Amino acid sequence: MPRKSKGARLWLDKERGHWVIRDGTSFIRTGCVEADNEGAEKRLADYIAEKYEPAAVPSPLIADVLLVYAKEKLPKTRAAEKAAHNISNLTPFWATKRADNVNASTCEEYAKTRPQAAARRDLEVLRAALYYWHEHKAQLAKAPLVILPEKSGPRERWLTEEEAHRLRKAAMKWPHLYRFVILGLKTGSRSGVLLSLKWSQINLRSGVMDRMATGETEAANKRKPPVRLGKSVVRLLRRWKVKDGKIQHVIHFDGKPVKSLKKSWALACEAAKLEDASPHTMRHTRATWLMQAGIDLWEAAGHLGMSVKVLENTYGKHHPDFQSGASEV
Template sequence: MWYIIDGKNQLSLGLFWDPHDPDGTKADLLLSEYKVDKAKGPRTAAAPSNADEIPLDDILDHMEASNPEKAGATDAEIRNRTNLLFCISELRKYWSGKYLSDVTAQSSVEYRNIRTGVRWKNQTKESDSSKIRVTGTQSARRELEVLNSAIQRYAREKNLTAIRQAELPPKAQPRDEWLTYDEVARLLLACRGRRWDPEADDWIRDARGRLVIKDPYTRRRRAGIARFILLAAWTGTRHDSVLRLRWKKNDSAGYVSGDLRTLFRRGDREADTSKSRNPCRIPTSLQAHIRRWQENDDKRDLLNIVHQQNGTGYNAYIQITFKQIVKDAGLDPERITPHTLRHTCAHWMKNEGVPIWVAADYLSMTVETLENVYGSHTLDSHELVVDAFAHRKRQVSPDRRSNASAAPVTLRVPSDPGRSNGRGDRWTRDWRMSKRPNRRRTP
């Protein structure tokens, strides 16, 4: 859930994290409106009865008019506007002709039932029944979120105080997909033209045992995506910020430092948003790749770090090409998205025992977000428990200690839980220092 923190006041925006809007563009828009509305000062309240007489068509028209097509809009802005217009068109099919007073819990449930189970527009009647995709409750939830946002915007600009809000369906559990080191390596090899055979659990080979490689054009076209995968997985930087990275210091986009040790996620004069984009250190293994990229790009005098084969930056999202790469790597393209690489970086740091406050600062997010979204454990992170039981002291049986005097048990509680060793927390705080070295037995 997105909130606006204004001093001691906390205002809920009614928006949850959306995988189709990982950068929180909707939240940024509402934050800007809140600042403008606050600067205008207190407003005059309208009679509650007038609010219920407002046609929902006027509210949706106002929402659409408030989001005109901009010249020079970024890829994220174009994509978000397209999704917004689609949601408005779906909302009109049910709410057109109704009034604000008709927005009730019952009508919200009715809308959810109507929108659930609808075949996607790109699914034809001849499509394979096993691959047919239909809308779910989360589609209805996103559209009702747009309706609530439209009502809130209309109320702010028309000085209304008595408004209604649609009741949202329950939010689905956040998708917590992430990749292992081997799976990321498979993505990179797929960028080089290889294809994975799930049945053989190996790369596809011809009759003579040689690797089957895609054509040179496809390999050149995917070279820029390989850079994106490395940068996103090893730094946890968001999708849009990685695509806009530059080689030299500038005001409008992120860049790398001259010594290639620091990645600045936003330009020097770019306005900060609710999605923080703080600088981060570049891992040593990634610095070698960046140094090689820089040597090649300097020969062509290129500006973008992640670029197409003609040297220009990506003007649109890379979802289509990325899905093809994921499929060639033998992974599920419906579950693995570019944002999955950010989850991957978080899980790698957690499994390596990086303290949670360090990981949150590196990913440029709060500790609470890191725990809520990325905090689920894997079995690999339970090695500390296995190691602890392997080196436990031999316990005395109850009958042997019956005559012993009972001694009080003392549990030491650290004064600062945020800096404890973290054994009781969901994230590993400082497990690396508590691990014992492997003992080699002598013959």
């Protein structure tokens, strides 16, 4: 009778002084020297996780449901990084529970551990993972009831001209943040668009900025139409371009793309004495200013990359013609 395998384990190659993962007749190098026990243990844990295949059962552990979703589905989605973050939020609470335990009570209990909007996004990912398991692994014995917290009302924090002036002045300490603030206030583009923006997307002759890079596809709920730039912004961009030379990204830190504005944004807002403002406030501000200036809804919506319906419902009250006819009857 063949001897039962002991499973994957660490084995010290004394001749070379390195840890190796021994799995049956296979030997996998860890790259860790004898003294690096912690690194070797982590490599073993990663190896076991990669090799692990959850059993296709009708009442799986949520940990297995999330693992399968992360390995099989997420790599094919645009929002893989965000969903992976949601999964890391879900794991501590849900990992040891089974699909049968997902109900109104447990969802409400989880929602109390997170801000309302964050809990809703996490539970949306949990629901998607459960549906994926049901369709691609095994039919669930009991339909899970994922109850989502109510959607938060739209955040309409926008800056006055005086507040924007203070922010621009404070942001000058960080050149990459200053560029973000200027382009955010002048185009209303989303943070992701601006941080990934390259010089090849800006035509300094025509004064038009392409929000989408070459070959990029547009999500149905996040339109990215071209936007015409004002003369003052074009003049500023020309100076930045001369200074940047061959640097590709418009917003950069020492030539490298900027992934996050969290630290510099917080410091600039503190210096400018601004409360409850986020990078997305730039978009709210641009939309509000366009409405206050009486710009036609269709033109403003195209400029912002926003539907007329959303613009009217969220920002229409700032337009000088808002209910002007009805108010005089």
